[in-house]
Amino acid sequence: MRESPYYQEILEKGRQEGIKLRLAQDRQRGRQEAVFSFVLRSLTRKFGNISPDLQARISQLPLFVMENLGEDLLDFTSLDDLQNWIQTHQ
DSSP states (O other), rough: OOOOOHHHHHHHHHHHEEEEHHHHHHHHHHHHHHHHHHHHHHHHHHOOOOOOOHHHHHSOOOOHHHHHHHHHHGGSSHHHHHHHHHHHHH
16 A cells, blocks of 8 residues: 555654754764763873773763863862762762
């Protein structure tokens, strides 16, 4: 049985919306990964190796919080400052 042109149109619109949503999610994921990488490099440069536990906690932060961390880390004087910051911003 052939599908109606109206059904085909709706199906195509659904596909296009799905593609747009997937592209937006991919861009968001890429941005999150880039910010995480920058924050981690900055922290490593400032304090040396960052424990896997701290890295995991940072990677779970929402993007806007991680961006704030990228700015606030400039004021940190120790890893304790980082841990306290993460606790207050999770």
